[in-house]
Amino acid sequence: MASFNHANYTARDTGSSPAAAATPTLGVGPLPLDGREFRRQGRQVIDFIADYYDHIDEYPVRPAVAPGFLARQLPDTAPSWPEPDALASALRDVRDLILPGVTHWQSPRHFAHFAATASNVGALGEALAAGLNINPFTWAASPAATELETVVTDWLGKALHLPEQLLFCGGGGGTLLGTSCEAMLCTIVAARDRKLAEVGGEERMGDLVVYCSDQTHFSFKKAAHVAGIRRANCRVIPTCRESGFTLSPAALQAAVRADEAAGRVPLFLCATVGTTPTAAVDPLRELCAAVAGHGVWVHVDAAYAGAACICPEFSHIAAGAEAVDSFSTNPHKWLLANMDCCALWVRRPPALVAALGTDDDVILKDAAASAVVDYKDWQVALSRRFRALKLWLVLRCHGVEGLRGFVRAHVRMAVAFEAMVRADPRFEVPVPARFGLVCFRLLPADDGTAEATTNELNRRLLEAVNETGRAYMSCAVVGGMYVLRCAIGNSLTEERHVREAWSVVQEQADSVLTPAGAGVAPAARSKGRTIEDARRMETSVHEKWRSPPRTAYHVIRSYALAFLLGK
Protein backbone atom coordinates (compact mmCIF):
# COMPACT_ATOMS: atom_id res chain seq x y z
CA MET A 1 0.00 0.00 0.00
CA ALA A 2 1.22 3.50 -0.80
CA SER A 3 2.11 5.54 2.23
CA PHE A 4 2.25 9.26 2.73
CA ASN A 5 5.69 10.53 3.63
CA HIS A 6 5.06 12.60 6.75
CA ALA A 7 8.72 12.90 7.54
CA ASN A 8 9.37 15.12 4.52
CA TYR A 9 6.85 17.66 5.69
CA THR A 10 8.18 17.95 9.24
CA ALA A 11 11.78 17.99 8.07
CA ARG A 12 11.21 20.83 5.59
CA ASP A 13 9.41 23.17 7.93
CA THR A 14 11.74 24.66 10.51
CA GLY A 15 9.06 26.62 12.37
CA SER A 16 8.32 25.59 15.93
CA SER A 17 5.59 23.06 16.53
CA PRO A 18 2.44 24.32 18.18
CA ALA A 19 1.97 22.91 21.62
CA ALA A 20 -1.69 22.08 21.32
CA ALA A 21 -2.82 22.19 17.70
CA ALA A 22 -6.25 20.63 17.45
CA THR A 23 -6.19 20.73 13.64
CA PRO A 24 -4.42 17.75 12.03
CA THR A 25 -0.80 18.69 11.41
CA LEU A 26 1.00 16.78 8.70
CA GLY A 27 3.77 14.71 10.24
CA VAL A 28 2.89 15.36 13.87
CA GLY A 29 -0.82 14.68 14.03
CA PRO A 30 -3.42 12.33 12.64
CA LEU A 31 -3.77 11.66 8.92
CA PRO A 32 -5.26 14.50 6.89
CA LEU A 33 -8.28 12.35 6.08
CA ASP A 34 -9.82 11.14 9.28
CA GLY A 35 -13.46 10.16 9.63
CA ARG A 36 -13.96 11.35 13.20
CA GLU A 37 -12.36 14.72 12.64
CA PHE A 38 -14.12 15.09 9.29
CA ARG A 39 -17.46 14.63 11.00
CA ARG A 40 -16.59 17.27 13.62
CA GLN A 41 -15.28 19.80 11.11
CA GLY A 42 -17.97 18.98 8.58
CA ARG A 43 -20.64 19.94 11.12
CA GLN A 44 -18.96 23.32 11.59
CA VAL A 45 -18.99 23.95 7.85
CA ILE A 46 -22.57 22.79 7.35
CA ASP A 47 -23.74 24.94 10.27
CA PHE A 48 -21.83 27.87 8.86
CA ILE A 49 -23.45 27.55 5.44
CA ALA A 50 -26.91 27.05 6.94
CA ASP A 51 -26.49 30.19 9.08
CA TYR A 52 -25.36 32.10 6.01
CA TYR A 53 -28.49 31.15 4.12
CA ASP A 54 -30.65 32.00 7.12
CA HIS A 55 -29.31 35.56 7.08
CA ILE A 56 -28.37 36.14 3.46
CA ASP A 57 -31.33 38.41 2.76
CA GLU A 58 -30.03 40.87 5.32
CA TYR A 59 -26.74 41.60 3.57
CA PRO A 60 -26.39 44.42 1.05
CA VAL A 61 -26.21 42.39 -2.18
CA ARG A 62 -23.14 44.18 -3.46
CA PRO A 63 -20.37 44.90 -0.96
CA ALA A 64 -19.22 48.46 -0.30
CA VAL A 65 -15.52 47.73 -0.47
CA ALA A 66 -12.57 49.21 -2.32
CA PRO A 67 -9.89 47.25 -4.20
CA GLY A 68 -7.27 45.82 -1.86
CA PHE A 69 -9.57 45.85 1.19
CA LEU A 70 -9.06 42.14 1.91
CA ALA A 71 -5.38 41.81 1.09
CA ARG A 72 -4.67 44.59 3.60
CA GLN A 73 -6.30 42.57 6.37
CA LEU A 74 -4.57 39.26 5.74
CA PRO A 75 -0.99 38.25 6.56
CA ASP A 76 1.54 38.27 3.73
CA THR A 77 2.50 34.63 4.15
CA ALA A 78 0.82 31.36 5.06
CA PRO A 79 1.24 30.17 8.66
CA SER A 80 4.12 27.81 9.37
CA TRP A 81 1.94 25.85 11.74
CA PRO A 82 -1.78 25.67 12.13
CA GLU A 83 -3.23 27.69 14.95
CA PRO A 84 -5.32 25.82 17.53
CA ASP A 85 -8.58 24.73 15.95
CA ALA A 86 -7.55 26.39 12.72
CA LEU A 87 -10.74 25.57 10.82
CA ALA A 88 -12.97 27.30 13.37
CA SER A 89 -10.68 30.29 13.34
CA ALA A 90 -10.64 30.40 9.53
CA LEU A 91 -14.45 30.19 9.47
CA ARG A 92 -14.58 33.22 11.75
CA ASP A 93 -12.45 35.06 9.20
CA VAL A 94 -14.74 33.93 6.40
CA ARG A 95 -17.63 35.40 8.39
CA ASP A 96 -15.91 38.59 9.49
CA LEU A 97 -13.52 39.41 6.65
CA ILE A 98 -14.63 37.59 3.54
CA LEU A 99 -18.42 37.64 3.61
CA PRO A 100 -18.54 41.44 3.98
CA GLY A 101 -16.60 41.60 0.71
CA VAL A 102 -18.50 39.16 -1.44
CA THR A 103 -21.31 39.86 -3.85
CA HIS A 104 -24.09 37.66 -2.54
CA TRP A 105 -24.99 35.66 -5.62
CA GLN A 106 -27.53 33.62 -3.68
CA SER A 107 -29.25 36.68 -2.29
CA PRO A 108 -32.94 36.80 -3.23
CA ARG A 109 -32.22 40.38 -4.33
CA HIS A 110 -29.51 39.42 -6.82
CA PHE A 111 -30.99 40.14 -10.25
CA ALA A 112 -27.76 40.72 -12.19
CA HIS A 113 -26.29 38.66 -15.07
CA PHE A 114 -28.04 35.28 -14.99
CA ALA A 115 -28.44 33.52 -11.67
CA ALA A 116 -26.11 30.77 -10.53
CA THR A 117 -28.73 28.73 -8.72
CA ALA A 118 -27.88 26.74 -5.63
CA SER A 119 -29.82 24.07 -3.79
CA ASN A 120 -29.30 21.90 -0.75
CA VAL A 121 -28.71 18.84 -2.88
CA GLY A 122 -26.61 20.79 -5.37
CA ALA A 123 -24.28 21.87 -2.57
CA LEU A 124 -24.30 18.46 -0.94
CA GLY A 125 -23.67 16.82 -4.30
CA GLU A 126 -20.58 19.00 -4.61
CA ALA A 127 -19.56 17.92 -1.10
CA LEU A 128 -20.10 14.28 -1.96
CA ALA A 129 -18.03 14.56 -5.14
CA ALA A 130 -15.30 16.43 -3.25
CA GLY A 131 -15.33 13.82 -0.51
CA LEU A 132 -15.03 10.91 -2.92
CA ASN A 133 -12.51 12.96 -4.92
CA ILE A 134 -12.23 10.62 -7.85
CA ASN A 135 -10.95 11.51 -11.30
CA PRO A 136 -13.07 9.81 -13.97
CA PHE A 137 -10.97 10.70 -17.01
CA THR A 138 -11.54 7.27 -18.55
CA TRP A 139 -14.16 4.61 -18.00
CA ALA A 140 -11.51 2.48 -16.31
CA ALA A 141 -10.48 5.34 -14.03
CA SER A 142 -13.93 5.18 -12.50
CA PRO A 143 -16.53 3.07 -14.32
CA ALA A 144 -19.52 4.14 -12.24
CA ALA A 145 -18.71 7.84 -12.56
CA THR A 146 -18.45 7.57 -16.34
CA GLU A 147 -21.62 5.56 -16.63
CA LEU A 148 -23.52 7.88 -14.32
CA GLU A 149 -22.52 10.76 -16.59
CA THR A 150 -23.85 8.96 -19.66
CA VAL A 151 -27.08 8.13 -17.84
CA VAL A 152 -27.61 11.57 -16.34
CA THR A 153 -26.93 13.46 -19.59
CA ASP A 154 -29.54 11.28 -21.29
CA TRP A 155 -31.95 11.93 -18.38
CA LEU A 156 -31.41 15.65 -18.65
CA GLY A 157 -31.63 15.66 -22.44
CA LYS A 158 -34.98 13.83 -22.27
CA ALA A 159 -36.23 16.15 -19.55
CA LEU A 160 -35.34 19.12 -21.80
CA HIS A 161 -37.17 17.53 -24.74
CA LEU A 162 -33.97 17.42 -26.81
CA PRO A 163 -34.05 15.28 -29.95
CA GLU A 164 -32.83 11.71 -29.51
CA GLN A 165 -30.09 12.25 -32.09
CA LEU A 166 -28.20 14.20 -29.43
CA LEU A 167 -28.52 11.53 -26.73
CA PHE A 168 -26.70 8.24 -26.24
CA CYS A 169 -29.98 6.43 -26.75
CA GLY A 170 -30.20 7.95 -30.25
CA GLY A 171 -26.57 7.61 -31.38
CA GLY A 172 -25.27 10.92 -29.99
CA GLY A 173 -24.22 11.59 -26.45
CA GLY A 174 -23.63 14.08 -23.66
CA THR A 175 -20.93 15.11 -21.25
CA LEU A 176 -20.64 17.49 -18.30
CA LEU A 177 -18.09 20.26 -18.60
CA GLY A 178 -17.54 23.30 -16.42
CA THR A 179 -18.65 26.13 -18.69
CA SER A 180 -20.31 27.01 -21.97
CA CYS A 181 -17.05 28.46 -23.22
CA GLU A 182 -15.45 25.02 -22.92
CA ALA A 183 -18.39 23.52 -24.82
CA MET A 184 -17.85 26.03 -27.63
CA LEU A 185 -14.12 25.42 -27.76
CA CYS A 186 -14.44 21.63 -27.87
CA THR A 187 -17.06 21.71 -30.61
CA ILE A 188 -15.20 24.27 -32.74
CA VAL A 189 -12.08 22.12 -32.55
CA ALA A 190 -14.11 19.04 -33.57
CA ALA A 191 -15.66 20.94 -36.47
CA ARG A 192 -12.30 22.40 -37.48
CA ASP A 193 -10.52 19.04 -37.70
CA ARG A 194 -13.40 17.45 -39.57
CA LYS A 195 -13.47 20.32 -42.05
CA LEU A 196 -9.70 20.48 -42.56
CA ALA A 197 -9.69 16.77 -43.36
CA GLU A 198 -12.32 17.48 -46.04
CA VAL A 199 -10.80 20.56 -47.63
CA GLY A 200 -7.15 19.70 -47.84
CA GLY A 201 -5.41 19.96 -44.51
CA GLU A 202 -3.93 22.49 -42.14
CA GLU A 203 -2.84 24.95 -44.79
CA ARG A 204 -6.51 25.92 -45.13
CA MET A 205 -6.69 27.05 -41.47
CA GLY A 206 -6.63 30.70 -42.47
CA ASP A 207 -9.69 30.21 -44.70
CA LEU A 208 -12.01 28.85 -41.99
CA VAL A 209 -14.87 31.18 -41.10
CA VAL A 210 -17.19 31.12 -38.07
CA TYR A 211 -20.57 32.88 -37.72
CA CYS A 212 -22.52 34.39 -34.87
CA SER A 213 -24.71 37.42 -34.20
CA ASP A 214 -23.94 40.66 -32.39
CA GLN A 215 -25.91 39.18 -29.46
CA THR A 216 -23.79 36.03 -29.15
CA HIS A 217 -21.89 35.73 -25.88
CA PHE A 218 -18.35 37.07 -26.16
CA SER A 219 -16.98 33.72 -25.07
CA PHE A 220 -17.69 32.44 -28.58
CA LYS A 221 -15.12 34.79 -30.12
CA LYS A 222 -12.67 33.75 -27.44
CA ALA A 223 -13.25 30.06 -28.11
CA ALA A 224 -12.85 30.59 -31.86
CA HIS A 225 -9.60 32.48 -31.28
CA VAL A 226 -8.25 29.75 -29.00
CA ALA A 227 -9.18 27.21 -31.69
CA GLY A 228 -6.98 29.10 -34.14
CA ILE A 229 -9.64 30.83 -36.24
CA ARG A 230 -8.41 34.16 -37.59
CA ARG A 231 -10.06 37.07 -35.80
CA ALA A 232 -10.92 38.56 -39.20
CA ASN A 233 -12.82 35.37 -40.04
CA CYS A 234 -15.39 35.71 -37.29
CA ARG A 235 -18.55 37.05 -38.95
CA VAL A 236 -20.67 38.94 -36.44
CA ILE A 237 -24.07 39.39 -38.08
CA PRO A 238 -26.00 42.46 -36.91
CA THR A 239 -29.46 42.04 -35.38
CA CYS A 240 -32.19 44.64 -34.93
CA ARG A 241 -34.97 45.57 -32.56
CA GLU A 242 -37.69 44.83 -35.14
CA SER A 243 -36.73 41.15 -35.22
CA GLY A 244 -36.27 40.94 -31.46
CA PHE A 245 -32.46 40.83 -31.74
CA THR A 246 -32.52 37.35 -33.26
CA LEU A 247 -30.12 36.14 -35.93
CA SER A 248 -31.57 36.47 -39.42
CA PRO A 249 -31.34 33.25 -41.50
CA ALA A 250 -31.24 35.33 -44.71
CA ALA A 251 -28.34 37.45 -43.46
CA LEU A 252 -26.52 34.31 -42.35
CA GLN A 253 -27.02 32.66 -45.70
CA ALA A 254 -25.78 35.74 -47.54
CA ALA A 255 -22.63 35.83 -45.39
CA VAL A 256 -21.94 32.12 -45.96
CA ARG A 257 -22.40 32.47 -49.70
CA ALA A 258 -20.16 35.53 -49.85
CA ASP A 259 -17.42 33.69 -48.03
CA GLU A 260 -17.69 30.69 -50.31
CA ALA A 261 -17.62 32.91 -53.34
CA ALA A 262 -14.41 34.46 -52.03
CA GLY A 263 -12.79 31.03 -51.63
CA ARG A 264 -13.14 30.86 -47.88
CA VAL A 265 -14.50 27.86 -45.96
CA PRO A 266 -17.63 28.30 -43.80
CA LEU A 267 -17.02 26.25 -40.67
CA PHE A 268 -19.20 26.90 -37.65
CA LEU A 269 -22.35 28.68 -36.58
CA CYS A 270 -23.05 29.51 -32.95
CA ALA A 271 -26.81 30.05 -32.58
CA THR A 272 -28.17 31.12 -29.21
CA VAL A 273 -31.29 30.10 -27.34
CA GLY A 274 -31.57 32.87 -24.75
CA THR A 275 -28.99 35.55 -25.55
CA THR A 276 -27.25 37.25 -22.67
CA PRO A 277 -28.49 40.81 -23.30
CA THR A 278 -32.22 40.10 -23.86
CA ALA A 279 -32.71 36.28 -23.85
CA ALA A 280 -33.54 36.36 -27.57
CA VAL A 281 -34.04 32.96 -29.21
CA ASP A 282 -32.46 32.41 -32.61
CA PRO A 283 -34.67 30.41 -35.01
CA LEU A 284 -32.82 27.09 -35.09
CA ARG A 285 -34.79 25.37 -37.81
CA GLU A 286 -34.48 28.26 -40.26
CA LEU A 287 -30.80 28.79 -39.44
CA CYS A 288 -30.04 25.11 -40.05
CA ALA A 289 -31.90 25.33 -43.35
CA ALA A 290 -29.95 28.45 -44.30
CA VAL A 291 -26.60 26.68 -43.97
CA ALA A 292 -27.74 23.25 -45.15
CA GLY A 293 -25.47 21.98 -47.90
CA HIS A 294 -22.57 24.21 -46.85
CA GLY A 295 -21.10 21.76 -44.31
CA VAL A 296 -21.36 24.18 -41.42
CA TRP A 297 -21.32 22.73 -37.86
CA VAL A 298 -24.28 24.23 -36.03
CA HIS A 299 -23.84 24.63 -32.29
CA VAL A 300 -26.58 25.89 -29.99
CA ASP A 301 -25.53 27.89 -26.97
CA ALA A 302 -28.50 27.62 -24.59
CA ALA A 303 -26.44 28.41 -21.50
CA TYR A 304 -29.31 30.12 -19.70
CA ALA A 305 -32.60 29.43 -21.47
CA GLY A 306 -31.93 25.77 -22.17
CA ALA A 307 -33.34 25.14 -18.69
CA ALA A 308 -36.72 26.47 -19.82
CA CYS A 309 -37.00 23.57 -22.30
CA ILE A 310 -37.87 21.43 -19.29
CA CYS A 311 -41.36 22.99 -19.42
CA PRO A 312 -43.41 21.60 -22.32
CA GLU A 313 -44.77 25.09 -22.96
CA PHE A 314 -41.23 26.34 -23.70
CA SER A 315 -39.84 23.31 -25.51
CA HIS A 316 -40.59 24.95 -28.89
CA ILE A 317 -37.57 27.20 -28.35
CA ALA A 318 -35.37 24.26 -29.31
CA ALA A 319 -37.51 23.32 -32.33
CA GLY A 320 -35.22 22.35 -35.16
CA ALA A 321 -32.51 20.99 -32.87
CA GLU A 322 -32.74 17.62 -34.70
CA ALA A 323 -30.54 19.18 -37.36
CA VAL A 324 -27.89 20.76 -35.11
CA ASP A 325 -24.50 19.22 -34.43
CA SER A 326 -24.25 20.18 -30.76
CA PHE A 327 -26.22 21.82 -27.98
CA SER A 328 -25.10 23.05 -24.57
CA THR A 329 -26.76 24.46 -21.49
CA ASN A 330 -25.64 25.28 -17.95
CA PRO A 331 -27.71 23.50 -15.28
CA HIS A 332 -25.81 25.66 -12.80
CA LYS A 333 -27.62 28.71 -14.15
CA TRP A 334 -31.26 27.78 -13.69
CA LEU A 335 -31.55 24.12 -12.72
CA LEU A 336 -30.27 24.12 -9.14
CA ALA A 337 -26.99 22.33 -9.90
CA ASN A 338 -24.45 24.43 -8.04
CA MET A 339 -21.45 25.77 -9.97
CA ASP A 340 -20.03 24.43 -12.14
CA CYS A 341 -22.02 22.35 -14.58
CA CYS A 342 -22.39 22.69 -18.34
CA ALA A 343 -24.07 19.87 -20.24
CA LEU A 344 -22.91 19.43 -23.84
CA TRP A 345 -24.56 17.02 -26.26
CA VAL A 346 -23.16 16.14 -29.67
CA ARG A 347 -24.82 14.35 -32.54
CA ARG A 348 -21.62 12.58 -33.60
CA PRO A 349 -19.35 11.89 -30.63
CA PRO A 350 -16.64 10.38 -32.89
CA ALA A 351 -16.02 13.87 -34.31
CA LEU A 352 -15.24 15.13 -30.82
CA VAL A 353 -13.07 12.13 -30.04
CA ALA A 354 -11.21 12.44 -33.35
CA ALA A 355 -10.20 15.98 -32.45
CA LEU A 356 -9.66 15.72 -28.70
CA GLY A 357 -8.82 12.06 -28.21
CA THR A 358 -5.31 10.96 -27.35
CA ASP A 359 -3.99 7.50 -28.01
CA ASP A 360 -0.41 7.74 -26.77
CA ASP A 361 -1.63 7.16 -23.25
CA VAL A 362 -1.61 3.36 -23.03
CA ILE A 363 -1.03 3.69 -19.34
CA LEU A 364 -4.62 4.97 -18.96
CA LYS A 365 -6.27 2.31 -21.07
CA ASP A 366 -7.96 -0.76 -19.75
CA ALA A 367 -7.84 -3.69 -22.14
CA ALA A 368 -11.29 -4.74 -21.07
CA ALA A 369 -12.74 -1.38 -21.82
CA SER A 370 -12.27 -0.66 -25.50
CA ALA A 371 -15.91 0.13 -26.39
CA VAL A 372 -16.60 2.57 -23.61
CA VAL A 373 -16.77 6.32 -23.24
CA ASP A 374 -13.47 7.84 -22.14
CA TYR A 375 -14.53 11.37 -21.28
CA LYS A 376 -10.96 12.70 -21.41
CA ASP A 377 -11.43 12.47 -25.20
CA TRP A 378 -14.47 14.79 -25.08
CA GLN A 379 -12.74 17.73 -23.42
CA VAL A 380 -9.50 19.73 -23.34
CA ALA A 381 -8.02 18.57 -20.03
CA LEU A 382 -7.27 15.06 -18.82
CA SER A 383 -8.49 15.40 -15.25
CA ARG A 384 -12.13 16.06 -14.56
CA ARG A 385 -14.62 16.39 -11.73
CA PHE A 386 -17.41 13.96 -10.85
CA ARG A 387 -20.15 16.45 -11.78
CA ALA A 388 -22.66 13.76 -12.68
CA LEU A 389 -23.23 12.96 -9.02
CA LYS A 390 -24.49 16.45 -8.27
CA LEU A 391 -26.77 16.64 -11.30
CA TRP A 392 -28.12 13.17 -10.60
CA LEU A 393 -28.94 14.16 -7.01
CA VAL A 394 -30.68 17.32 -8.22
CA LEU A 395 -32.77 15.37 -10.73
CA ARG A 396 -33.63 12.67 -8.18
CA CYS A 397 -34.39 14.97 -5.29
CA HIS A 398 -36.37 17.63 -7.19
CA GLY A 399 -37.75 15.55 -10.03
CA VAL A 400 -38.53 16.98 -13.43
CA GLU A 401 -41.83 18.37 -12.15
CA GLY A 402 -40.10 20.10 -9.25
CA LEU A 403 -37.67 21.78 -11.65
CA ARG A 404 -40.55 22.83 -13.90
CA GLY A 405 -42.22 24.46 -10.92
CA PHE A 406 -38.99 26.29 -10.08
CA VAL A 407 -38.59 27.69 -13.61
CA ARG A 408 -42.27 28.62 -13.89
CA ALA A 409 -42.24 30.52 -10.61
CA HIS A 410 -39.48 32.79 -11.94
CA VAL A 411 -41.23 33.27 -15.25
CA ARG A 412 -44.38 34.35 -13.35
CA MET A 413 -42.35 36.81 -11.29
CA ALA A 414 -40.80 38.22 -14.46
CA VAL A 415 -44.27 38.70 -15.93
CA ALA A 416 -45.29 40.56 -12.75
CA PHE A 417 -42.16 42.72 -12.84
CA GLU A 418 -42.70 43.56 -16.50
CA ALA A 419 -46.29 44.57 -15.76
CA MET A 420 -45.11 46.90 -13.00
CA VAL A 421 -42.58 48.52 -15.33
CA ARG A 422 -45.14 48.97 -18.09
CA ALA A 423 -47.59 50.54 -15.65
CA ASP A 424 -45.15 53.38 -14.93
CA PRO A 425 -45.20 55.74 -17.94
CA ARG A 426 -41.68 56.97 -17.20
CA PHE A 427 -40.30 53.60 -18.28
CA GLU A 428 -40.05 51.61 -21.48
CA VAL A 429 -39.76 47.86 -22.03
CA PRO A 430 -37.89 47.77 -25.35
CA VAL A 431 -38.21 44.00 -25.81
CA PRO A 432 -40.85 41.79 -24.21
CA ALA A 433 -39.69 39.95 -21.09
CA ARG A 434 -38.39 36.51 -21.95
CA PHE A 435 -38.17 33.66 -19.46
CA GLY A 436 -37.01 35.30 -16.19
CA LEU A 437 -35.38 38.32 -17.81
CA VAL A 438 -36.91 41.79 -18.02
CA CYS A 439 -35.01 44.54 -19.86
CA PHE A 440 -36.23 48.08 -19.27
CA ARG A 441 -35.12 51.67 -19.33
CA LEU A 442 -36.10 55.06 -18.02
CA LEU A 443 -37.10 57.66 -20.58
CA PRO A 444 -36.38 61.34 -20.06
CA ALA A 445 -39.44 63.61 -19.89
CA ASP A 446 -38.36 65.36 -23.09
CA ASP A 447 -39.05 63.18 -26.16
CA GLY A 448 -36.32 64.88 -28.11
CA THR A 449 -33.52 63.84 -25.75
CA ALA A 450 -30.52 62.35 -27.53
CA GLU A 451 -29.94 58.61 -27.14
CA ALA A 452 -26.57 59.22 -25.50
CA THR A 453 -28.24 61.30 -22.78
CA THR A 454 -30.92 58.67 -22.23
CA ASN A 455 -28.22 56.05 -21.96
CA GLU A 456 -26.33 58.12 -19.41
CA LEU A 457 -29.52 58.58 -17.39
CA ASN A 458 -30.01 54.82 -17.26
CA ARG A 459 -26.39 54.20 -16.39
CA ARG A 460 -26.85 56.50 -13.42
CA LEU A 461 -30.10 54.82 -12.50
CA LEU A 462 -28.46 51.39 -12.44
CA GLU A 463 -25.61 52.64 -10.30
CA ALA A 464 -28.06 54.28 -7.89
CA VAL A 465 -30.15 51.08 -7.63
CA ASN A 466 -27.09 48.94 -6.99
CA GLU A 467 -25.69 51.32 -4.42
CA THR A 468 -28.73 50.83 -2.21
CA GLY A 469 -27.68 47.25 -1.53
CA ARG A 470 -31.39 46.35 -1.66
CA ALA A 471 -31.33 45.12 -5.26
CA TYR A 472 -28.56 44.28 -7.67
CA MET A 473 -29.15 44.40 -11.43
CA SER A 474 -26.93 44.54 -14.51
CA CYS A 475 -27.11 46.20 -17.92
CA ALA A 476 -26.86 45.55 -21.63
CA VAL A 477 -26.52 47.73 -24.69
CA VAL A 478 -28.81 46.57 -27.50
CA GLY A 479 -29.50 48.44 -30.71
CA GLY A 480 -27.62 51.39 -29.21
CA MET A 481 -29.92 51.45 -26.15
CA TYR A 482 -28.54 51.07 -22.65
CA VAL A 483 -31.04 48.91 -20.75
CA LEU A 484 -31.24 47.64 -17.20
CA ARG A 485 -31.54 43.86 -16.88
CA CYS A 486 -33.58 42.36 -14.07
CA ALA A 487 -32.83 38.63 -14.29
CA ILE A 488 -35.14 36.76 -11.93
CA GLY A 489 -33.94 33.24 -11.22
CA ASN A 490 -32.37 32.89 -7.82
CA SER A 491 -33.30 30.00 -5.58
CA LEU A 492 -34.40 32.24 -2.70
CA THR A 493 -36.21 34.92 -4.70
CA GLU A 494 -39.90 35.35 -3.91
CA GLU A 495 -42.45 37.74 -5.30
CA ARG A 496 -41.97 40.17 -2.39
CA HIS A 497 -38.30 40.59 -3.36
CA VAL A 498 -39.30 41.38 -6.91
CA ARG A 499 -41.86 43.94 -5.74
CA GLU A 500 -39.30 45.53 -3.46
CA ALA A 501 -36.74 45.63 -6.28
CA TRP A 502 -39.25 47.54 -8.36
CA SER A 503 -39.84 49.99 -5.49
CA VAL A 504 -36.10 50.56 -5.31
CA VAL A 505 -35.98 51.27 -9.05
CA GLN A 506 -38.87 53.73 -8.76
CA GLU A 507 -37.34 55.53 -5.78
CA GLN A 508 -34.02 55.87 -7.54
CA ALA A 509 -35.74 57.00 -10.74
CA ASP A 510 -37.40 59.79 -8.73
CA SER A 511 -33.98 60.75 -7.56
CA VAL A 512 -32.14 60.70 -10.91
CA LEU A 513 -35.00 62.54 -12.64
CA THR A 514 -35.22 65.43 -10.16
CA PRO A 515 -33.31 68.55 -11.21
CA ALA A 516 -31.22 68.25 -8.04
CA GLY A 517 -30.40 64.65 -8.84
CA ALA A 518 -29.85 65.14 -12.56
CA GLY A 519 -26.25 65.82 -13.37
CA VAL A 520 -25.05 64.82 -9.92
CA ALA A 521 -22.93 61.70 -9.72
CA PRO A 522 -25.03 58.88 -8.28
CA ALA A 523 -22.40 58.07 -5.69
CA ALA A 524 -22.75 61.55 -4.23
CA ARG A 525 -26.52 61.67 -4.51
CA SER A 526 -27.35 58.37 -2.86
CA LYS A 527 -24.46 58.31 -0.46
CA GLY A 528 -26.53 58.85 2.65
CA ARG A 529 -28.92 56.05 1.84
CA THR A 530 -26.13 53.72 0.86
CA ILE A 531 -24.11 54.05 3.99
CA GLU A 532 -27.10 54.02 6.27
CA ASP A 533 -28.50 51.01 4.49
CA ALA A 534 -25.18 49.23 4.50
CA ARG A 535 -24.66 49.94 8.20
CA ARG A 536 -28.20 48.97 9.10
CA MET A 537 -28.09 45.76 7.13
CA GLU A 538 -24.66 44.73 8.33
CA THR A 539 -25.50 45.57 11.93
CA SER A 540 -28.61 43.48 11.80
CA VAL A 541 -26.73 40.52 10.34
CA HIS A 542 -24.06 40.87 13.01
CA GLU A 543 -26.63 41.04 15.77
CA LYS A 544 -28.58 38.06 14.64
CA TRP A 545 -25.81 35.78 13.55
CA ARG A 546 -22.45 36.83 14.86
CA SER A 547 -21.19 35.51 18.12
CA PRO A 548 -19.46 37.33 19.73
CA PRO A 549 -21.64 40.13 18.34
CA ARG A 550 -19.26 42.68 16.83
CA THR A 551 -15.52 42.44 16.74
CA ALA A 552 -13.26 45.47 17.04
CA TYR A 553 -12.60 45.01 13.34
CA HIS A 554 -16.23 45.65 12.49
CA VAL A 555 -16.50 48.73 14.60
CA ILE A 556 -13.32 50.14 13.03
CA ARG A 557 -14.44 49.11 9.57
CA SER A 558 -17.80 50.75 10.00
CA TYR A 559 -16.22 54.05 11.11
CA ALA A 560 -13.58 53.84 8.39
CA LEU A 561 -16.32 53.33 5.82
CA ALA A 562 -18.26 56.28 7.12
CA PHE A 563 -15.12 58.42 7.15
CA LEU A 564 -14.16 57.45 3.60
CA LEU A 565 -17.63 58.23 2.34
CA GLY A 566 -17.77 61.52 4.18
CA LYS A 567 -20.59 60.74 6.61
Ligand code: PLP
Ligand atom coordinates in the same frame (compact mmCIF):
# COMPACT_ATOMS: atom_id res chain seq x y z
N1 PLP B 1 -23.59 31.91 -23.34
C1 PLP B 1 -24.56 32.64 -22.79
C2 PLP B 1 -25.84 32.87 -23.55
C3 PLP B 1 -24.39 33.20 -21.52
O1 PLP B 1 -25.37 33.95 -20.99
C4 PLP B 1 -23.19 32.96 -20.84
C5 PLP B 1 -22.99 33.53 -19.51
O2 PLP B 1 -23.86 34.06 -18.88
C6 PLP B 1 -22.20 32.21 -21.46
C7 PLP B 1 -22.44 31.69 -22.71
C8 PLP B 1 -20.89 31.95 -20.81
O3 PLP B 1 -21.07 30.93 -19.92
P1 PLP B 1 -19.85 30.21 -19.19
O4 PLP B 1 -19.43 31.11 -18.09
O5 PLP B 1 -20.47 28.93 -18.70
O6 PLP B 1 -18.77 29.99 -20.19
